[in-house]
Amino acid sequence: MPSIEGEPAGRRIRGLNADERRLQRRRQLLDAALEVFAAEGYPRTSIEQICQTAYVGTKAFYEVFASKEACYIALLQDLTQQIEDKVLAAIRTAPKDDTDPIPRIVATFAHALVDDPRVARATFGEAAGISPAVERQRRENRRWSAAFVETLWRRYDDLDQNQDYSRMAIGAIGGMFELIADWLLDASDSPTFEEVEVLVTELYEFAEVVRVGIRSRSAEST
Numbered sequence: 461m462p463s464i465e466g467e468p469a470g471r472r473i474r475g476l477n478a479d480e481r482r483l484q485r486r487r488q489l490l491d492a493a494l495e496v497f498a499a500e501g502y503p504r505t506s507i508e509q510i511c512q513t514a515y516v517g518t519k520a521f522y523e524v525f526a527s528k529e530a531c532y533i534a535l536l537q538d539l540t541q542q543i544e545d546k547v548l549a550a551i552r553t554a555p556k557d558d559t560d561p562i563p564r565i566v567a568t569f570a571h572a573l574v575d576d577p578r579v580a581r582a583t584f585g586e587a588a589g590i591s592p593a594v595e596r597q598r599r600e601n602r603r604w605s606a607a608f609v610e611t612l613w614r615r616y617d618d619l620d621q622n623q624d625y626s627r628m629a630i631g632a633i634g635g636m637f638e639l640i641a642d643w644l645l646d647a648s649d650s651p652t653f654e655e656v657e658v659l660v661t662e663l664y665e666f667a668e669v670v671r672v673g674i675r676s677r678s679a680e681s682t
Contacts, residue, residue, distance in 0.1 A: 486524045486534075488514040493535045498578035502532060502590055532590070533597050539579055540601050543572040547608070562612055566667050570660040573640060577651055584641040602637070606630040613671065619678040632670040636663050 492514035496505045507528050511518050525531040550568040554561040573580050606629035613625060643659045 482524065485514075485516055485520050488516055489521060489524055489531065490535055490538050492516075493531050494539070494578050494582050497532065497535065498581040502528075507531075529591055529593060533594060536583060536594070536597050536601065539583060540604070543569065543579075544604070546572045560616055562616055562667070562671070563664055565612065566664045567660050570640075570663045571656070574643070574647075574651065574656055574659055577644070577647060577649065580640055580644055584637060584644060602630060602633050605633045609633060613674055617671065617675050617678075619674065620681045623678060623681060625674060628670070628674055632667065635666055635670070639663055639666060 489510060492510050493505075496509050496513055500509070505528070507518060507521055510528075510531065511521050521531075525534065547565060547569050550565050551561065554564070558564075573583075606626065609632055610625050610629040613619060613629070614621065619625070639662055640659070643662075647655060
């Protein structure tokens with residue numbers, strides 16, 4: 461990673477070199493972007509608002525991101541990685557005698573999205589229709605989630621391994637995302653534990669209905 465223009469590469473400020481300070485500013489900007497995009501929405505958010513919230517100058521913003529769109533895409537990638545890490549951790553820590561961890565994985569996925577409502581608002585409430593680049597990122601996120609779901613089906617259900625379940629997985633993820641987007645319309649700024657648990661239950665029930673359908677389809681083909 462190149463050093464910031466005009467700064468000696470080896471110079472340290474507050475114990476950080478130029479590259480480390482750039483990473484720190486990037487983190488500040490992404491945290492601020494989450495706050496502002498969730499509160500104001502993408503169209504009403506300006507680079508100046510993000511910078512003010514992050515206590516970072518606009519010049520420093522452009523040293524990290526080329527545009528507001530680039531910042532938003534980076535935020536989507538960052539949030540997606542956080543969610544993926546939590547879900548994968550749930551799999552790694554599953555008890556050895558847990559023959560069906562899917563319910564716990566679905567709950568982990570749901571809580572990762574809605575325990576902090578800003579995450580859901582900044583993604584589901586804003587991502588559609590912004591730009592082709594944002595739409596590509598959104599589709600990549602859905603495809604990863606769908607591929608992960610299909611992997612779980614194949615691992616824990618007795619399925620016909622010769623069948624292609626990818627489209628069904630995309631449909632399942634799309635349905636879950638729509639449930640979250642609809643929930644956001646009525647959710648308070650600080651949802652209660654009970655409100656979150658209702659959504660988690662609905663997501664699990666929907667996922668199970670799809671899962672039963674997949675198993676039934678597989679059984680019919682064998």
